[in-house]
Amino acid sequence: MAINHKAAKEFAKRWAGKTWSEDQFAGVFWIDLLKSVYDIECNDTSNVIFEYRTSASGKIDLWLRNLSTMVEMKSSGVDLDKPELRQGEMKTPFKQVYDYAVSFPRSEQPDYLITCNFEKFRVYSRKEYGDLNLESKAQEFTVEELGDKPEYLSFLIDPQNSRLYHEREISEQAGQLIGKLYDMLREQYIDPDSEDSKHSLNVLCVRLVFCLFCEDAGLFNEMDAFYNFLKDVPASNIRINLQRLFKNLDIPKENRDKYDEAIRVFPYVNGGLFREDVEIPNFTNEIKSFLLDELSQSVDWSKISPTIFGGIFESTLNPETRRKGGMHYTSPENIHKVIDPLFLDDLKAEFEAIRTDEELSVIKKRNKYRKFHEKLCSLVFFDPACGSGNFLTETYICLKQLEYAVLKEYKSKQMSLFDSSVEGEIELRVKLDQFYGIEINDFAVSVAETALWISRLKSNKDYMLLLDLDEKDFPLDERANIICDNALRFDWNNLIEPSRVSFIIGNPPFAGARWMTKEQKDDLISVFGSKWKNVGDLDYVCCWYKLATEYMKGSSIRSAFVSTNSITQGVSVVNLWKPLFEQGIHIDFAYQTFIWDSEASIKAHVHCVIVGFSYYYQGTKKIYNGSAVCEVNNINGYLLGTDDVFIEKMSKPISNVPPISLGGQAIDDGNLILSIEEKDALLKKEPQAKAFIRPYMMGKDFIERRPRYCLWLVNADKNTLNACPSILDRIDRVLKFRLSSSRDNTLKAAKEPALFATCLELFSNYIAIPKVSSQNRKYIPMDYLTPDIIPGDKLFTMPDATEYEFGVLMSIVHMAWTRAISGRLKSDYSYSNTLVYNNFPWPNPTNEQKAIIEQTAQGILDARELYPGKSLADLYDPDKMPEELRIAHEANDKAVMDAYGFASDMGEPEIVAELMKLYQKLTEQH
Structure with missing residues (x-):
């Protein structure tokens, strides 16, 4: 603001x-x-x-x-x-x-x-x-x-x-303290690595957090009840007294020991949280002091955010998560990117329409409020990868806030004048049993249930404070329906029938096709089957889209998931979205690529999209890009507001342009490649080896202008080669390495161990295009290289290319196409000849337009020459790009846009949408 x-x-x-x-x-x-x-x-x-x-x-x-x-x-x-x-x-x-x-x-x-x-x-x-x-x-x-x-x-x-800021601050502080308590308690277990001890410790921490919250929220019948219960107990007896307390919290008051005065102040909680007998270790004086002084007295647990704390708590106490980056959670702001366009915006608009309709009589307005409230109480939400429940928790909180707004209007002074003319009071309430989830980690399930209970208790306080409604806190007579199971193996119908579900939401786990564990790969095959086209190229998160599509069939359910942006790029669009669209699924709304900040203590920016989809939604389709919102008629698999297009790999360009080829692949265990130090040492020992050494570049070498060399032994003179024992030794090592492989192509390459497994030698200047480039750059750095430089297999090459081709390739038009169509290596662009270049629709310029592009392309090269000591990495750093180079690129972009007939103010989504139309025309001609 x-x-x-x-x-x-x-x-x-x-x-x-x-x-x-x-x-x-x-x-x-x-x-x-x-x-x-x-x-x-x-x-x-x-x-x-x-x-x-x-x-x-x-x-x-x-x-x-x-x-x-x-x-x-x-x-x-x-x-x-x-x-x-x-x-x-x-x-x-x-x-x-x-x-x-x-x-x-x-x-x-x-x-x-x-x-x-x-x-x-x-x-x-x-x-x-x-x-x-x-x-x-x-x-x-x-x-x-x-x-x-x-x-x-x-x-x-x-x-x-803001209250949200303070809740976040307190939740993070509380998470860190609970993590420390966890470590202290873990040391007291006899066998801390056993599954029973891990489970017991997790449950113990959940129970302690619940008690600390209830104490500060005034939900126990005495101020500082939990602190007072333990403060005079010797550390050696804390264990026994916690067992006593937890047991009684699950016993109705009338069934408790009538002579146990200390327990009397604690309510009957119910809900199952305290039902299980778990192992509690011995406490030391240090642990007792930490629990009572640092956690009970120093933190106001009533101010924690259930949405934030659930994620913090689960990740803080998960040793594997802590190793990978420590405390993390999904922020409420990011959760709202899913739930707002999926349902919350519509619900708020519906409420506002009733509230501001001045033509309604008071009686009709009150009846409309009643029906709207009944709708809120009928909605059912399902998160099939719910983790610590933050999506379900935030949704519950938002529904309760809407319910509060309805009840406030319903009970307002104006409305109450007409009590006698409207049937009764609103008695229904938004309840936890409207929320369903599946989570594979049993501890995360406990955290999710507890976060939702805390949300319920906090909303009860609001109702008492703001509406003077006496909502009963205990015993907990409702709970969310969250089960511990593998959502990819469990039949969702056995949890809840699709006809009862309104919305599916969540943030399923990310794992790229090349980074999955064996168990995840087995899950993928179990969901898609081995015959699904290119199943091995699908990301793990795709499983949830497939299962949701099957589950939703024949229903009005709408779904939305957070996913890595790779599922809407490259071959994933054909592999995932084409078959799903063929089944009748439509994308209702989408957030184009943005950085999903998980609020980790060690930041790991993940580039994500959000996709909302359904079978029968008839509302307005929307695409979100940052703060901009665009209403469209259709959203395709690339999350663009144009017709459904599926761009598949092509063996040759669809436009009349030169082909590009990938550089040579060594497969040599590093024996044919030389660093500058290795090259100098070799020449010092064997000067005659100079005839066999050529400059060599992979993609990173090219961008950073980092010198490397290779042994290039195509048509090598045998006599000279035999006089170079160091080279012969390297060749021998290449042979042994290739023979040790089980891959047919590598074994075949062992027949000629002195050569690259695939050789590409060029005899004229060529444009080099890096296969992998940082997504932070506006332009992928490309440049001309001389034929003496041997390109590796992380460089694409275009020999005999003119300034015209260079200008088009370096333009924002080609960059926009690349960003939309290319796959990703982690978050970096993974350029491809078969998918990106061969499918790229080139313009049909006039001779004058072509000449202008040649001039602007040369202008880019000239601007670079002003900085001879700078690498391409330096020149194309988005924060440090020289002004002359930026101006040269802008001139080139305009020239290329003119050649396409595009307006100069078109954004990248509009550019790609127009290119897709050209692509469709060109493919129809082939």
């Missing part, structure tokens, strides 16, 4: 110098200020709350709950220092808002207090100054001064002041 300075001045003009009544205009004033100046959405009535009624018959004028701010308004002309009779005593406006603030539970108390009379603002920062003498530490400014300097209220848009 950014401050709109122009809107701030206009706001001040609208409101300054006039007389305004608090009762009539306070809400209008703040909505105008928040929306127009600070771009804060005011429709979220669980976070922007006007006229909140307190338990002491008070009224908070505005509570910006998520922004940790509370406002006390007065009419124009009212003295902000003058006491008024409120709740039986004389209070200044500051004292009124301060008393409201401190009457709230700790987790809900605001950091900022504001008093305002339409003319002046006074801001009190509890965050900066604390509560001592706070009234004397106000920052005061007029409405006119706010118009000139809206930064006075910049804390309203500071992410670090």
